[in-house]
Amino acid sequence: MALRTSTTERQRRLGAELRKLREQAGYSVTEGGEFIGMGRAHLGHVEAGRTAIPAEKLRTLCHSYGCTREPLIDALVAMGEDSGKGWWTEYRRTLSQPVLDLAELEAAADALFSYESLFIPGVLQTPEYTRSIFRSSERPHDDLERAVQFRMERQQILTQPEPPTLHAVIHEAALHVRFGGAAVMRRQLLHLIRMAELPHITIQVLPFTAEGLSAFSTPFLLVHSHGSALETVLVEDPAATIYVNESDAVLPYRTRFDRLRAASLPPLDPAVPASTHEARDSLALLQHLIYNLQEA
Template structure:
């Protein structure tokens, strides 16, 4: 039984879900292992994400625990059979594990729901905008690491142009449109990039205006990742201390409700295909065009 030196979010999530199923069924670790001819220590390592579990044993364990949600079981099997090897593995020496975990989660996503209060979402950033953010951060980065981090963020965006892309719904606070990163020219190109990305049929972009009532302008950003037919959803909450991956059902429901409030309070989505003369006086594109004009005139 080979043990992993480090674990990914996917591996930890698989173990966590198996532990929850065991506890809900009322079995101890020893009893759970006996159900499939596995020792207590071995099952403990599986639940901690430190070692793999064959698909047949995983199905047998779910069956013994009385889990009848077949889509959920198949989602666990798919998670266990995933090699975890993707383009992001080339960055293992340069970037932290949570950053790599995000790319892996996005690669398996069916839908992404993003809210940002002070930045354009990473998956919608231009390279020069990204570099300017990294340069202005308080974290000292060697130039090589800065370039790798910026390149990594750009490569994450490839999921939006693949054959079967996830849907993306991004809510961006108006404050993020006014923040200056890299100067006016960089910001102008970034905002124009948002308009171009909104042309994709699976991308929806809304702006939450300063005038929205009852919502904090600096509320915590979030990324809700739906995957495996919503059987294994995850919320990412980023903060200066660490990235927090959340997958408890009650918590995810609260974040989903929060995102629904944000998009309901936001202006209608960017729609570059609609003639400017037919736009409502207050919609996301109209506000973005106003900011673009101010950048041009400044």
């Protein structure tokens, strides 16, 4: 039994879900292994994400634990059968594993819910805006153009034949921070309007005037995947990328996003006639900022 020397977030998540089902059923690792003719150490490695488990054994294990949620079992089988060899594997030598894990997570997504306080979400950025962010970073990339290219390739999920839905809430502050200068920001804001024309993309602006919410709460990305059978929250911390998978821990982020969405201006809707934008909404705000950038 060859063990992986390093594990991806997908592999760790699969193992963690199997361990959670076992513990909820009240079985030990030894007892769990007996259900599928697997030794204690072997199942321990599966639960740690260090080795694979055949689909048939995985299904038997889940059923033995009393799991009746077939969508969840199907999702776990899909995770186990996934080779993990997507377009992002070409970047293994130049980018860190957490960055690659994000691309793999997005590739499996059914729906993305993003909140950003100081930046435009990565999947909605223009190349020059991204480049400016990387150049201003305290930890610049060794290969800046390679990093920019990677972020642009991540955006392909939004234009593929069956894209995930994306609902992005962007704090108004992110629209004022001029990464790359006025011209770059103007093109970035115009790009947001163009992306909002896609039927599966919803973009809202959380204004400075929003009440009842902290001005700059921690940005996060909530991901539904595998037919929404699995939920994952990604939180960017200065020291590390944190993945939140436990349902009790995910729930506050779901609630948080609902509050942010409710406090935000109505979504960008370029198809709505201009006369309807007399009231303040996300599109009217962006158009105002774009006008000001022309004067800068």
